Amino acid sequence: MNDVIIIGGSFAGLAAALQLGRARRNVTVLDTGLPRNRFAGHSHGLLGHDHKPPLDILVEARQQLTRYPTIRLVSARADSISGIIGHFSVLTGDGESLEGRRLILSYGVVDQMPDVPGFAESWGTSIVPCPYCDGFEVADQHWGLVWSGPQSMNQIRLFHDWTDRLTLFADGHDIAPDTRADMVRRNIPVVDGRITEIVRHGSRNATVKLDSARDVAVDILFAHPRTRPSASLHESLGLATVNTPTGIVLKVDERRETSIPGIYAAGDLTNPGMPSVTIASWQGATAGISAQQSMLA
Structure with a gap:
């Protein structure tokens, strides 16, 4: 069984995986390979990576995570989630069934483009x-x-x-x-x-x-088009949300835990109106550390 299953492998998800891997926790990261900022030529404001293409930063991050034998990166979509704290089940689009003690949701949001040519x-x-x-x-x-x-x-x-x-x-x-x-x-x-x-x-x-x-x-x-979560897993779980001027986000506490014990969330999925790689990475790291500490005997 995994200690933690992370759904979404962009900046927040990989930051969470890094903290958990360094704590020698077993982690599986599911990712579809479609980060929100893939349309940007460069990412700015991230210390040590300023003015680098965001996809290049993510490639480097995944390479760095290969140092940690307890981290598994999987290119797959999570189709469904069931279970309770200590025993969650995730079914992937490839038909694989994963078990985990904790979950971190970091699958981000999608910008809803207006119907305007160009x-x-x-x-x-x-x-x-x-x-x-x-x-x-x-x-x-x-x-x-x-x-x-x-x-x-x-x-x-x-x-x-x-x-x-x-x-x-x-x-x-x-x-x-x-x-x-x-x-x-x-x-x-x-x-x-x-x-x-x-x-x-x-x-x-x-x-x-x-x-x-x-x-x-x-x-x-x-421009600031409204956003929507890029998946509907939070709806099937019944997680509490917050309706903001820019779209719906998940409600979390200071430890990034959602309204269901054992499920954490980070990144744009929880962050209204402030898209930032730096903030997403911080929130992901916080979620990873919080999930790890919640499993201490």
């Missing part, structure tokens, strides 16, 4: 969600932001550390008069109308086409 094709290059990840490379250039709700005001205040040139796209949303007045005070133009197409130019620049206004060219476009 949007999905530009995601991770001309359209990005996080200024901490990509802001430095386009500092002092013309940024665009697609309004997604009141939480967009936090982004507007945040962006000021990187640029003073920002255009806000309402994209059909009703923006309150006081918010519009604040945009005037900040010298931020608000462009009304729905976005009908994104035309990408090179690696970053894009033209935003609208149904009721002129086209607007920007050097980078920030």
Whole structure:
């Protein structure tokens, strides 16, 4: 029997596996090979790996885990979970049945792209969600932001550390008069109308086409589409969730334990609105250590 089965082998899952492997616990990591940030050319802000392609970092991480004989990496999807703390069962898409004393869910989320031509094709290059990840490379250039709700005001205040040139796209949303007045005070133009197409130019620049206004060219476009968990295992388990402005995430305590004893979660699956490799790795390490300590005699 495994001590821990980890479902999801990106940054959070591998960070958890590393801590458990160093504690000489038997671990199986199931992974589909589709990390959320696979569309990004480079990952930024991760100490020691700044400006490296995220897939290259993951390849190196998996190679490093081969040092630990108690870690098993499996390319497979988890189809179902059953059992209770001390004896969980996981059935994979390949028909393998795994037993584990603890579970860590780190299968991440999927960004739900709007039905706008060019949007999905530009995601991770001309359209990005996080200024901490990509802001430095386009500092002092013309940024665009697609309004997604009141939480967009936090982004507007945040962006000021990187640029003073920002255009806000309402994209059909009703923006309150006081918010519009604040945009005037900040010298931020608000462009009304729905976005009908994104035309990408090179690696970053894009033209935003609208149904009721002129086209607007920007050097980078920030957007925050809603997310959903990339699997439904938490639903079948009945785990408690939290509905946030950007999507549903799993509810966890300070030890990363979910509402069911013995099941832990980490990474974007638990982290509303702050996609970060650094944070995912920290949460994964915390989940791994918490799972290990929960099994001490």
